[in-house]
Amino acid sequence: MRPGGAPVVLTADRTLMSRHRLLLDGMFVASQTTAAPRAIVSRLFLSPVRHVDGQATVAPLGLRRLQAALLRDGFARDEVALADQAHLPAVCGPDTRFIGLSSGEPAGFGMSSSTMAGVAGGMIYPQQLFDEVLAAAHAIRAGHAPAARMILGGPGAWQVAQDEALRRSLGLHQVVTGYAEDDIAGLARQVLAGGELPPVTQTACPAADRIPPIVGESTMGALELSRGCGLGCDFCTLGGLPMLHLPAAT
Numbered sequence: 001m002r003p004g005g006a007p008v009v010l011t012a013d014r015t016l017m018s019r020h021r022l023l024l025d026g027m028f029v030a031s032q033t034t035a036a037p038r039a040i041v042s043r044l045f046l047s048p049v050r051h052v053d054g055q056a057t058v059a060p061l062g063l064r065r066l067q068a069a070l071l072r073d074g075f076a077r078d079e080v081a082l083a084d085q086a087h088l089p090a091v092c093g094p095d096t097r098f099i100g101l102s103s104g105e106p107a108g109f110g111m112s113s114s115t116m117a118g119v120a121g122g123m124i125y126p127q128q129l130f131d132e133v134l135a136a137a138h139a140i141r142a143g144h145a146p147a148a149r150m151i152l153g154g155p156g157a158w159q160v161a162q163d164e165a166l167r168r169s170l171g172l173h174q175v176v177t178g179y180a181e182d183d184i185a186g187l188a189r190q191v192l193a194g195g196e197l198p199p200v201t202q203t204a205c206p207a208a209d210r211i212p213p214i215v216g217e218s219t220m221g222a223l224e225l226s227r228g229c230g231l232g233c234d235f236c237t238l239g240g241l242p243m244l245h246l247p248a249a250t
Contacts, residue, residue: 001054005093005145006081008188010067011137012102012154013129016060017084019047020220030104031112034122041125054090056082061222062154063102064214066184072212073185082216085133088140096145098191099137100184102154103130107166109159126156138171149173149191153180161200178203179227181211208244224250 011017020026029045050057059067059082070080081091092099105113105126113124134150141148152160153176160166161175174197176187183203191197205227228241 001081001091002078002095003093004095006079006091007095007192008070008075008080008098008100009088009091009096009148010059010063010080010082010100010102011084011088011133012060012063013126013133014042014046014085015126015129016102016104016154016219017049017056018045018219019049019058020045021047023220026220030124030126031116032125033117033120034125034128035120036122036125048086049084051083051087051090054081054083054087056084056087056216058217058219060102061214061218061224063100064216064218065181065212065224066100066153068212068215069181069184070188071215075185075188085136088133088136092140092145092148094144094147096140096148098151098188099141099145099148100151100153101130101134101137103152104154104156105159106130106152106156106170107159107163110156134170149197151176151187151191151197153177161202164199167199173197174199174201176201176203179205182206205241205244208246208250211244211246211250213250 015029025045029041032041063082067080067082083091105124108124108127117124137150150172151174152172157175157177161177180203224246226245228243229238230243233239
């Protein structure tokens with residue numbers, strides 16, 4: 001890893017950055033609230049990911065896509081780090097400018113999450129663990145990466161995008177919603193150059209041939225065959241996206 005830290009660092013909470021053995025493991029931990037003992041949940045469903053030279057050997061497919069897009073669009077391998085919360089100090093430093101965080105439940109507004117919290121009590125674990133990785137990133141920024149900007153993306157970014165007070169309370173510099181393979185390199189370069197960021201960026205879904213093949217193992221060996229949906233249901237956020245089938249090489 002670079003002595004001054006990677007300029008671009010990608011991470012996510014432990015519900016995403018764990019080596020789940022089965023799909024049901026990920027589904028189960030994402031449905032649990034803090035009413036379930038943390039020690040049991042961690043032992044059974046939050047197996048740590050092995051890292052080599054600060055880099056995660058397994059990561060969520062979405063972050064793998066962004067990593068691949070950055071490398072495709074001109075960033076060197078040692079300029080981009082993908083690591084879990086425990087390894088952030090190893091990959092961040094004074095050269096770090098962009099800390100990208102992915103979350104499925106940054107505010108716990110998901111239908112099943114709010115239902116589980118209402119029934120079982122406590123806070124949904126994905127939200128609590130996002131709070132923890134965000135706090136770790138802020139601590140690193142306050143310590144030895146003072147120029148870093150905090151950018152939130154991922155499937156739950158919509159929960160924060162339209163709430164300015166919440167964005168401010170979380171200390172986020174920008175929220176990115178939508179697929180970002182065509183935009184991530186430009187956003188990163190803007191941050192590295194010290195440019196001002198809009199508080200919210202809505203990205204467009206790239207064409208299928210612009211979705212890059214990943215360059216490392218994905219959590220649970222996830223494969224992406226298609227994006228969007230041809231049904232067009234008004235209540236669904238994917239309803240307005242065209243159906244894309246990815247090339248086999250992707």
